[in-house]
Amino acid sequence: MADTGLTGFSRGGSGYFTAVQQPEYIIMGYTILVTGATGFIGTVTVDYLKKKGYDVRVLIRPESNADTVSSMQVDVVNACYDDPVSLRKAVEGTDIIIHLAGVTKSATEKGFYEGNVLPVSNLLGVTMEVNPSLKRFVLVSSLAAAGPADNPDPGASEDDVPKPVSIYGRSKREAEKICLSYKGRLPVTVIRPPAVYGPGDRDVLQFLVMLKRGLVLGTGDVRKQLLSLVHVDDLVRGIVMAGESPDSIGETYYITSPRGYSWDELSSVAARELGVKNIRMVALPKLLLRFFSYVAGSISLLTGRPGFLNPDKVNEMIQDYWVCSPLKAERQLGFTASIPLEEGMSSTIAWYKEQGWL
Numbered sequence: 001m002a003d004t005g006l007t008g009f010s011r012g013g014s015g016y017f018t019a020v021q022q023p024e025y026i027i028m029g030y031t032i033l034v035t036g037a038t039g040f041i042g043t044v045t046v047d048y049l050k051k052k053g054y055d056v057r058v059l060i061r062p063e064s065n066a067d068t069v070s071s072m073q074v075d076v077v078n079a080c081y082d083d084p085v086s087l088r089k090a091v092e093g094t095d096i097i098i099h100l101a102g103v104t105k106s107a108t109e110k111g112f113y114e115g116n117v118l119p120v121s122n123l124l125g126v127t128m129e130v131n132p133s134l135k136r137f138v139l140v141s142s143l144a145a146a147g148p149a150d151n152p153d154p155g156a157s158e159d160d161v162p163k164p165v166s167i168y169g170r171s172k173r174e175a176e177k178i179c180l181s182y183k184g185r186l187p188v189t190v191i192r193p194p195a196v197y198g199p200g201d202r203d204v205l206q207f208l209v210m211l212k213r214g215l216v217l218g219t220g221d222v223r224k225q226l227l228s229l230v231h232v233d234d235l236v237r238g239i240v241m242a243g244e245s246p247d248s249i250g251e252t253y254y255i256t257s258p259r260g261y262s263w264d265e266l267s268s269v270a271a272r273e274l275g276v277k278n279i280r281m282v283a284l285p286k287l288l289l290r291f292f293s294y295v296a297g298s299i300s301l302l303t304g305r306p307g308f309l310n311p312d313k314v315n316e317m318i319q320d321y322w323v324c325s326p327l328k329a330e331r332q333l334g335f336t337a338s339i340p341l342e343e344g345m346s347s348t349i350a351w352y353k354e355q356g357w358l
């Protein structure tokens with residue numbers, strides 16, 4: 001893998017790099033297996049890798065969205081994470097695996113573990129068996145695996161002791177531990193994105209739908225809270241850079257915006273794009289939210305369908321600093337986010353409007 005080095009960066013006032021020169025590691029003839037390919041981040045990843053010249057293979061489950069798969073024009077392997085025979089077919093002959101598949105919402109703890117832990121464990125087990133010379137396994141984890149930061153500047157660092165505050169976060173951390181236990185046997189890398197936004201995402205959309213009505217709903221100390229965000233295009237570029245870099249084996253990275261944003265700042269940027277003049281920020285009392293979250297959580301358990309609100313979600317919402325530091329990825333990978341918030345929000349909102357989602 002050639003390292004062309006990094007020169008000519010200049011940081012604008014916002015902390016984003018304005019003139020970005022990225023290293024180019026195009027590895028001709030490499031086959032990359034992408035899991036979770038039909039999801040929000042997965043579809044962007046597949047497109048990016050195809051444009052970069054990789055041979056892309058996707059692992060498709062019986063439950064995967066067939067329409068998305070048929071529009072991808074890539075090598076498709078049908079597999080189940082609990083069926084080693086089909087997993088072997090997916091893994092054999094691949095050079096790099098980018099494991100994006102996962103469950104961000106589930107009505108049960110079992111659902112999180114089956115979606116986030118079991119696939120990592122089984123994929124790595126099968127890889128060790130049939131493809132021990134794999135060049136890289138990239139696990140896409142989450143800031144949730146580490147939990148919120150104690151200090152927002154520069155935010156959580158990769159060396160901090162993980163303290164996940166939700167079942168989702170604990171399941172992602174468990175997956176990280178399994179992945180990193182292969183260090184020395186397989187070249188593994190862990191990526192922890194913060195909240196990801198961009199065309200196709202439905203989580204930030206919920207915030208924008210409320211904002212369009214002039215309302216920002218939160219809980220806890222909403223004036224103090226800060227959160228890191230990353231545009232999906234920046235994230236995918238960062239994931240691939242980490243997968244290609246010879247220096248990232250056995251390492252964990254946050255791929256993130258240069259700093260955390262307040263709800264005020266996020267709301268003002270998005271409100272300008274939406275043409276909303278007056279915004280009311282409402283901090284719902286924690287106790288009230290907890291009460292409703294237990295009711296909503298019980299309904300989810302009965303129906304088996306994950307709802308927007310549950311006690312786990314409230315544990316995440318009340319935290320002050322969902323902020324992570326960009327420094328290690330900047331130093332070791334040469335990665336910096338290049339899409340300023342204003343630009344990313346503007347194109348995302350335009351996309352939502354085109355789709356009729358907003």
Ligand SMILES: NC(=O)c1ccc[n+]([C@@H]2O[C@H](COP(=O)([O-])OP(=O)(O)OC[C@H]3O[C@@H](n4cnc5c(N)ncnc54)[C@H](OP(=O)(O)O)[C@@H]3O)[C@@H](O)[C@H]2O)c1
Binds near residue numbers: 038040196
């Ligand atoms: N979006 C964010 O803000 C964010 C932030 C931090 C980390 N992440 C992580 O990034 C990854 C991708 O997230 P995303 O936002 O693209 O989510 P997504 O749109 O829900 O996509 C996840 C994909 O995982 C696969 N999947 C769903 N249920 C599964 C199950 N039970 N077992 C195995 N695979 C399953 C599906 O792909 P197939 O049908 O193609 O298999 C699904 O499209 C996840 O691992 C998530 O934890 C996301």
